[in-house]
Amino acid sequence: MSDQFYYGIEVLLNGLMAGVLYALVALGFVLIYKASGIFNYAQGVMALFAALTLVGIMEGQIPFSHLINAIFGTDLHHFGWEVPALLAILLTVGVMVLFAIAVQRFIFRHLVGQEPIILFMATIGLAYFLEGVGDLMWGSDIKTLDVGIPQGGSFWIEDMTAGLGSENFFGFFIDKLDIVATIVAIVLVAALVAFSQFTKQGRALRAVADDHQAALSVGISLNFIWILVWSIAGFVALVAGIMWGAKSGVQFSLSLIALKALPVLMLGGFTSIPGAIVGGLIIGVGEKLFEFLIGAPYLGGATENWFAYVLALIFLVFRPQGLFGERIIERV
Amino acid sequence: MKRLTTAVLAGAVLAGPVAADLVIPDLSYRTGPYAAGGIPFSDGYQDYFTLLNERDGGIGGVPVRVIECETGYNTEKGVECYEATKGEGALVYQPLSTGITYQLIPKAAADGIPLHTMGYGRTSAANGEVFRNVFNYPANYWDAASVAVNHLLDENGGSLEGKTIALVYHNSAYGKEPIRTLENLSSKHGFTLNTIAVDHPGQEQKSQWLQIRRERPDYVLMWGWGVMNQVAIQEAANIRFPMENFIGNWWAGAEHDVTPAGAAANGYKSLNMNAVEDMPVFDEIQSMVIDAGKNAGDGSNLGSVLYTRGMYAAMLAAEAIATAQDMHGEPEITPAMMRDGMEALEITEARMTELGMPGIGPEFSVSCADHGGSGMGLVQQWNADEGSWVVLTDYIAPDEEVIAPLIEEDSMAFAEENGITPGCD
Numbered sequence: 001m002s003d004q005f006y007y008g009i010e011v012l013l014n015g016l017m018a019g020v021l022y023a024l025v026a027l028g029f030v031l032i033y034k035a036s037g038i039f040n041y042a043q044g045v046m047a048l049f050a051a052l053t054l055v056g057i058m059e060g061q062i063p064f065s066h067l068i069n070a071i072f073g074t075d076l077h078h079f080g081w082e083v084p085a086l087l088a089i090l091l092t093v094g095v096m097v098l099f100a101i102a103v104q105r106f107i108f109r110h111l112v113g114q115e116p117i118i119l120f121m122a123t124i125g126l127a128y129f130l131e132g133v134g135d136l137m138w139g140s141d142i143k144t145l146d147v148g149i150p151q152g153g154s155f156w157i158e159d160m161t162a163g164l165g166s167e168n169f170f171g172f173f174i175d176k177l178d179i180v181a182t183i184v185a186i187v188l189v190a191a192l193v194a195f196s197q198f199t200k201q202g203r204a205l206r207a208v209a210d211d212h213q214a215a216l217s218v219g220i221s222l223n224f225i226w227i228l229v230w231s232i233a234g235f236v237a238l239v240a241g242i243m244w245g246a247k248s249g250v251q252f253s254l255s256l257i258a259l260k261a262l263p264v265l266m267l268g269g270f271t272s273i274p275g276a277i278v279g280g281l282i283i284g285v286g287e288k289l290f291e292f293l294i295g296a297p298y299l300g301g302a303t304e305n306w307f308a309y310v311l312a313l314i315f316l317v318f319r320p321q322g323l324f325g326e327r328i329i330e331r332v
Numbered sequence: 333m334k335r336l337t338t339a340v341l342a343g344a345v346l347a348g349p350v351a352a353d354l355v356i357p358d359l360s361y362r363t364g365p366y367a368a369g370g371i372p373f374s375d376g377y378q379d380y381f382t383l384l385n386e387r388d389g390g391i392g393g394v395p396v397r398v399i400e401c402e403t404g405y406n407t408e409k410g411v412e413c414y415e416a417t418k419g420e421g422a423l424v425y426q427p428l429s430t431g432i433t434y435q436l437i438p439k440a441a442a443d444g445i446p447l448h449t450m451g452y453g454r455t456s457a458a459n460g461e462v463f464r465n466v467f468n469y470p471a472n473y474w475d476a477a478s479v480a481v482n483h484l485l486d487e488n489g490g491s492l493e494g495k496t497i498a499l500v501y502h503n504s505a506y507g508k509e510p511i512r513t514l515e516n517l518s519s520k521h522g523f524t525l526n527t528i529a530v531d532h533p534g535q536e537q538k539s540q541w542l543q544i545r546r547e548r549p550d551y552v553l554m555w556g557w558g559v560m561n562q563v564a565i566q567e568a569a570n571i572r573f574p575m576e577n578f579i580g581n582w583w584a585g586a587e588h589d590v591t592p593a594g595a596a597a598n599g600y601k602s603l604n605m606n607a608v609e610d611m612p613v614f615d616e617i618q619s620m621v622i623d624a625g626k627n628a629g630d631g632s633n634l635g636s637v638l639y640t641r642g643m644y645a646a647m648l649a650a651e652a653i654a655t656a657q658d659m660h661g662e663p664e665i666t667p668a669m670m671r672d673g674m675e676a677l678e679i680t681e682a683r684m685t686e687l688g689m690p691g692i693g694p695e696f697s698v699s700c701a702d703h704g705g706s707g708m709g710l711v712q713q714w715n716a717d718e719g720s721w722v723v724l725t726d727y728i729a730p731d732e733e734v735i736a737p738l739i740e741e742d743s744m745a746f747a748e749e750n751g752i753t754p755g756c757d
Contacts, residue, residue, distance in 0.1 A: 007546055014538050066630060073625065132363075140367035142562065142588040152570045152596070173545055175538075175570055244535065247566055249592030253365035253533045253559040260536065291539040302503040302529035304539060 003165035010172045011292040012285055017178035019284020020185045024240040025261040026268065026276040027188070028233040033270045034209045035229040038108070038119045042127035044258025046096075046234060049134045051241030051250040053095050055143040058088040063137045085147040089238070096234030097227075104227045112222075131255060140252065145245040150176040181243045185277070188239060192232070192273060201228060209271075259305075266312035269322025278323060286311045352664045353397040354390065354653060356381060356646075357417040359410055359427050365533060366405040366558045368588045369638055371629060373428060374400065376642025378628035379621050383613075384650060386620045391653045392663040400628075407431040414439060423653065423670040424448055426645055430506045433466075438750075441465050445667040446674055450645050451476070451582055451605050455509060456742035458704025460675065461754040463743065467674050469648070469705025470693050471605045471730075473555075474738060476581045477510035478730035479603055479709040480553055481517045483579070486725075492523040498549035500540060500556070500564060503529040507555045510581075514553075516734050534560025541567040554580040561589040569596030575714075576601060582709065585721070586637040590714045598716035601724070603709045606644045606693050608637050608721045613688030617643075637721065644692050652677050675700055694727040700756035707735070 025047065032040040040046075056063065060079040068076055083091070107122055158171030196202035207215040208225045216222060241250070244257050268279025287304040290311075295303030315323065358377055361370030381396040390396050399420060401413035410432030414425060424446045427433045433453035440447045441464065449457065449468045457466035471479075484492060499514060501507035511527055518525040526549060528540050534556065541564075544552060552573065554564055561584045568578050576599045580589070585602025614635055622631040633639040656665045656673025665673070678697040684690055696706035708727035715722050747754050 007542075011539070011542060014542060018536065018538055069630065077630075135363055135367075140362060140371060142368045142592060144592050144594065146594070151566070153572065173542060173571060248535060248559050248563045249588075251365065251368060251559060251562070252363075253535060256365065256533050257535060288539055292542075296528075296539070296543055300527075300529060301540070302531040304536070305531045 001165055003169045006161075006165045006169055006172075008289070008292065011288050013172060013174060014178070015285035015288030016281055017175065017182060017284070018288060019264075019281035020178070020182045020277075021240075021243055021280075022260045022264050022284055023277045023280025024181065024185055024188075024236065024243060025257050026264040026280055027192075027273065028236040028240065029258075029261055029265055030268075030270060030273055030276045031192075031229055031233045031236065034273075035205055036108070036119075036208075036226055037116055038123060039116070039270070040233065041120065041123040041258075042130055043233065043237060043261070044255040045127045045130045045134070046099075046237035047241040047244070047257060048250070048252065048254040049099075049130050049241075050092055050096055050234060050238035051145060051245040051254060052134050052138040052143070054088055054092040054147075054238065054242065055145050055245075055250050056138045057091050058083050058085060058147075059143075061138060066139060067136055089147070089242075092238055093235055096238060097231045100227050100230035100234055103230055104223060108226060109223065127255075131252070135252070143245075143250040145242065145250050147242060147246070149180050149242070149246050151246065152176060154179065177243070177246060184239060184243070188236065189273060189277060201225075205229060260308070263308040263312035265322070266309075267315045267322060269324045272322070272324030275322055275324030282323075283308050283311060353395045354665070355417075355421045355423060356396055356398050356649060357413065357420070357422045357425055358398050358400045359403050359413050359425065359429075359432065360400050361403050361405040361428070363402060364404040364406070369558065369583070369586060370405065370428065372586070372633035372636050372638035373642035373645075375627065375629035375633045376639035376644075377426065377646045378642075379617050379634075379639075380613075380643045380646035380650070382621045382626050382628070383617050386624070386626065387616065391650055392657040394663045396650075403427075403429065403432065405429055407435055411435050411439070418443055418445060421667075423665065423667050424649055424674070426450065426649070427453070430454075430509075434505070437463070437466055443667075444671070446671040448645065448649065448674070450641075450648070452506070456739045456746065458702065458739050459743035459754070460698075460700050460703035461743075461756055462747045462752055463703060465671060467698065467703040469677070469698055469703060470679075470696050471707045471709055472704055473506075473509040473581070474513040474735045475704070475707030475730040476603050476605075476709055477513040477553075478517060478707075478735055479711075479728045480579050480581070481514070481521065482728050482731065483711050483725060484551055485521065486728075492521045494522065495551070496524040496526060496547070496549040497551045497553060498526040498528055498544055498547065500528045500530060500537075500544075500552055500554045502534065502556050502560055503531045506557065510553075510555055513735060513738060516738070517731065520731075520734060530556070530560055530564070532560075533558060534563055537563050537567050540564075541571050541573075544568075544573060545571045550577065552578045554578070554584050556580065556584045560584075562592045565590055565597050565600055566593045568600075569593050575599035579603065579711070582641075585712060587719075587721075590716070591719075595716045597714055600714045601711055602714075602721075604637065604712050604721075604723075605709050606637075606641050607691050607710070607723060608635075608640060608712060609691070609723065610635065611689050611692065613643070616688060640692070644689070647687060647689060647692070648677070648679070651679065651683070674698060675703070704739070707732070 028043045060081045062076050065076050153173045157174045162171035204220045264279040264283050268275030287308045290307045291303050360374035378398050381398050385395050399417050403410040426448050430452050433449045447466045455472040455474050457463040457468050514525050580602040582603045582605050590597035621627050652673040655676050656669040657663050660669045694706045694708040707730040710727050711725045712721040712723050
């Protein structure tokens, strides 16, 4: 086999890994849409906010310190302690639960029964509000996120695969961060499936997803379920924020990772957790292989962003509900 | 309420016009994805004018009034800021965005207000005979490309024959700026140029760096901004590309570009149009501005790459104001006088030393024909252990033999499109 063939395999493997990272973002969208029919425009900003909060807690940063200093003329920035990563993650989960409660209490409780477009518009407002609060709370500077995830190519994989094509082929490059992200995604999906299948709250969540009215009639609290699902989406956003933030530092463009999730959702369907995973993998592999085979050699490169949407649109033509979405059947 | 409003308005009218001042709008971006770069630049820009007000009572006895307007690095907002502030008597605009600059070039020409696009914007604006109101001294993108290649020539004994240089660029007008120059330089010096585009915002660059790993170029140049820089440096470290062979332009060489990658960023190089050393002026800013609580930001950026660049930009504006005051014998200058001052600007080492900024930039002078300055830049290298940039070279001159014809060609095309008769009258 030629080097080109093995390079193609390398691109495919990296596409799968990138797809997992896209799927992590898409999962948050799916969870909220499935349970409440809301397309949460703020999911990307939630990932940013969660990551900002995590770094802020780890570094012992005083929230709103810029605002406090501007008003009172003080010079406060840090509490003077640092919090271990695991504890900081738990505290951040707590913040995201509080955020879910606030979102439910102050926004969506007042919008029950409104058209989906109204709910969508509310999430647009929420996104900008959250971005502003994140800025005010933790500052706009780029923050380094180090929770101990290894980065860089795996020497072991490189050594094991070196020389596969010719002696010039120096092994597959697989980023250790991507391997960790894949393991985390598998554990996360397994935990979500187990939660929805084997716990009382999970069954209630599925009931609400199937039919709000029927769920209400058997005594399931819609408020509780929505808080629960926004909390889980907040946790998923935190995981996505950690994985992406470890690469680029935690900064405001982290919220733009939501753009990477949209074609995944179009392809995998808005209501399917397996769809988000499979959609992510197809988009990741598809865009990377297209860039490798056609984009870079013939089109000047940088084709991934638009090709992901083209790929999703092609799938949409044949399956409008997405690969795993629920088929829409309306009877007269 | 109505009575109160009337009283306030009457008071304002009776009070007459406020004392004249020198109005400098600051089109900043403290929010959004590019805030990490916008904040230190704006802090430096504003703090220097505050220092002049506190220490000297302004420039030529006239206080400077900075009007900050948040653009969020958004072109539409930038134009709104321009429209909202030009009526205040704005003397010069520093848009800090190539996109905003392109929109403001015709507006500023119509309004007679000069633009200073320092190391960004439309490169061919260096031809002052066509772009009468636009100044891009001390250097532009094409200078940067040439300075990078000249540095590599120095490192390779004067020859790049047979070498391969990859350009990783932001897939935008800004990122594409150096391609033509590098193509011409590649023909001249015999190196192979590979261009690799990265789509906005640049959060995902796996394909690009796998391509670099496959093609193994000798050097990688980068034209990036925002998150693209941090991700590129991390990905370069991931594939173990030799950092000393990776050179960013001067918008890819701030502290926040390298810190997310930690120790892995050690050895990364970038160009700079200004020095990054301790200077006496910092002590004055610390004592008279920051300690006095009159600083624009939180004071933490003092001395950083982009703070220093913002301060340098303010110094160049202040020197142009002083030049205009001298030329016209009038302390309260107009935008037209400011333009004259910018066109007659002369920056010498003696003057920079006098201002407490020895060696902050190269010596240069501006003329009607040349709005671009010397075009010189230096190369700095990141020391991750120390957490600081180390200046590696003196200011390196660009290859005018290659750049001048490009500027002539592009500016003349602009003149023809817009019915401008080039000239200095």
